Each structure stands twice: as C-alpha cells, then as structure tokens.
Amino acid sequence: MEPKAHHLVIGLFTLIAVLAALLFALWLAKSSADREWSYYEIIFDQTVGGLSKGNPVLYSGVVVGDVLDLNLDPDKPGHVRVLVRVEQSVPVRKNTRAGLVLANIAGSMSVQFSGGSKDSPVLNGTRSAPALITAEPSAFKSLLTNGEALLTKAEQLLTSANTLLSKENTENLTAILSNTRQASESLLDSREQVVALLTRMDDASQRAAEAASKVSSVSDNANALLHNEAKSVLNSMNLAMTRVQETVVRIDDLTRHNEGALDTGLRGMGELAPALRELRSTLRNLNQFTRRLEEDPRGTLLGGPAIKEVSQ
Numbered sequence: 001m002e003p004k005a006h007h008l009v010i011g012l013f014t015l016i017a018v019l020a021a022l023l024f025a026l027w028l029a030k031s032s033a034d035r036e037w038s039y040y041e042i043i044f045d046q047t048v049g050g051l052s053k054g055n056p057v058l059y060s061g062v063v064v065g066d067v068l069d070l071n072l073d074p075d076k077p078g079h080v081r082v083l084v085r086v087e088q089s090v091p092v093r094k095n096t097r098a099g100l101v102l103a104n105i106a107g108s109m110s111v112q113f114s115g116g117s118k119d120s121p122v123l124n125g126t127r128s129a130p131a132l133i134t135a136e137p138s139a140f141k142s143l144l145t146n147g148e149a150l151l152t153k154a155e156q157l158l159t160s161a162n163t164l165l166s167k168e169n170t171e172n173l174t175a176i177l178s179n180t181r182q183a184s185e186s187l188l189d190s191r192e193q194v195v196a197l198l199t200r201m202d203d204a205s206q207r208a209a210e211a212a213s214k215v216s217s218v219s220d221n222a223n224a225l226l227h228n229e230a231k232s233v234l235n236s237m238n239l240a241m242t243r244v245q246e247t248v249v250r251i252d253d254l255t256r257h258n259e260g261a262l263d264t265g266l267r268g269m270g271e272l273a274p275a276l277r278e279l280r281s282t283l284r285n286l287n288q289f290t291r292r293l294e295e296d297p298r299g300t301l302l303g304g305p306a307i308k309e310v311s312q
Contacts, residue, residue, distance in 0.1 A: 036088040037065070039130040040123065042098050042111060043073070044080045046137065050109035051100065057084045058101065058112040064090045067111060083130060084111055093120040098135045 048070065057065035065086035073079035086092055096116035103110040125131030187194065 037085040038088045038090075038092065038123075039068075039083065039085050039125045039127050040092060040098075040133050041125070041130040042082045042084060042133045042135050044082060044100075044135045045076075045078065046080075046135075048080050048082065048100065048109065050102075050107045051082065051111070052108075055103065055108065056110050057086055058110055059086070059090055059092075060114055061112070064113075082111065085127075086113070088124075091116065091122050092131075092133075093117065093122050095120040096123075096133070098133050099137070100135070 051067065051070065053067055053069060055067045056063045057067060065084055067082060067084050069083040071081050071083075073081055090113075092113060093116035097114050099112055099114075100109045101112045102108075123131040123133070
C-alpha cells in the first residue's frame, strides 16, 4: 500500500504543477491580450541583419513592444519595412527617432525609439494602418561600415609595410644604419677638431656681428648726412636750374628779336668766304717767298724762277 500511496502523491503533485503552469500561461496570454497596442511601420534604407520577428522594441532602453513582421519595400528593394507594436501608453511622437541597436554579442538586433518632445504630436497607428516612421542610420551599421573601411586601409597599410620591409629595402636600411654609425664614430674621434671649428665659427659670428654693427652705424651716419646735406644740395641745384632756365629764356628772346640781323650776318659771312680763300692763298705764297729768301736771299732777289702760286 505504501508504494501506491507514494505514486499517488507524486502524480497528484505533478498534476497540480501542470495545472499551475497552464493557469500562469493563460494569465500571461490574457494579460497580453488585454494590452492596447499602437502599430508602427519603420522604413530602413539599410540592411537589418540580426533583426527578426519577436525581437524586442525598446524605448530609451526599456522594452515596450516587439517586432511583428519584416518585408522588402516592393517599390524600393533596398528598403526594408519593419512592422512593430508598442504599448499604447508609450507616447511615440512625430519627432521620435527610430534605429537599430545591438541586443547581444551574438549579433541579434533590436528596434529602439529615442527622443521626442512634448510639443510634437503623438503618432497612433492600427494593425491595418500603421504609422510610418523613417529610421535613422544605425550607429552600429556605421561602425561596421567604418570598420570595413578601416580593415581595408589596414590591409593596404600591411601590404605597403611588407613592400617597404622587403629584402632589398632591409639591406639598404642596414647599410644606411652602418654608415650612420661609422659617421658618428668618426665624428666622436674628431670631436676636438669639431669643438675647435665650432669655436672658430663662434668667433666668426661675433666678428660678423661687430661688422654688422659698424655697417649699421655707417649707414646711420650716411642717412643723417643725406638728411642734413641733401636739402642744401637740392636747393642749390634748384637755384642753378632756375638760372639756366632764365638764361635759356633770354637767349630765346634775343634770337627771336634779332632773327633778321642774324640772317643778314650769316649771308655776309657767306660772301666773305671767297675773299678769305684769296687771302689764305696770298699768305701761303708770301710764306713760301719768305722761306726762299731765308734760304737763298741773293738768288731770290737777283733772279730765279718765278714764285709759283700755290693751288688751293
């Protein structure tokens, strides 16, 4: 009898547990059915990988609904229409933003609402006529896109690094480092000469500075001299130019007033030209006669060849 009693107790306990579970499930179903929902259709212009039916809908991180359906936009296959339902008590407004967030490390995604101001109208939609909301670019999607670009650039960088660190470049770099070490060792060996050279350069720079100072002083003196003496020189030149101008004006007046007399004088000079030529010929003959008289006075006076006239 005792084993049968134990089996009866166990069976009764199992039956009670099953009934309690059924009642709890019915209560949950009734509670869910008693809720009032608002329906929204969110349009995504990007991939929605990781999002599926039943995934939660969040509002600022709080679960307020779930995903009901996902479909491609028949007019724009690159867009995805996601139908969600949200508790009607949650105010989804016109300026509320919608996007995707990562739900877990497995890659599952959730729809999340955020923002919305009190002065913006509330959106209410039904199952047959859901309110339309355009989703914002997902930060996670942007991260993935940027990550792909970053990986591409990293790959290019690694390729360039491999090319840079080729065997030939490595040998060249080794040779450069060896030459640099040798140059540094030679420089250390001749550091005394280098110090002496630097000392000479320092002395030369000091002398150059002194010379520059002297040149600056001479330049200042020259500037002062030009500044002081230039005025008097310019004044003298101005006075001389004024006098020259006055003289030119006087000459011009004299020439203009005596133009007739000058013309007559020039014509007279032209008439004197033949007489001057005759006088010049006579003087030449007289000079020739004088020389002959000095050389042979007797022959010249007593007789001899006649004096020839010198042609002009």
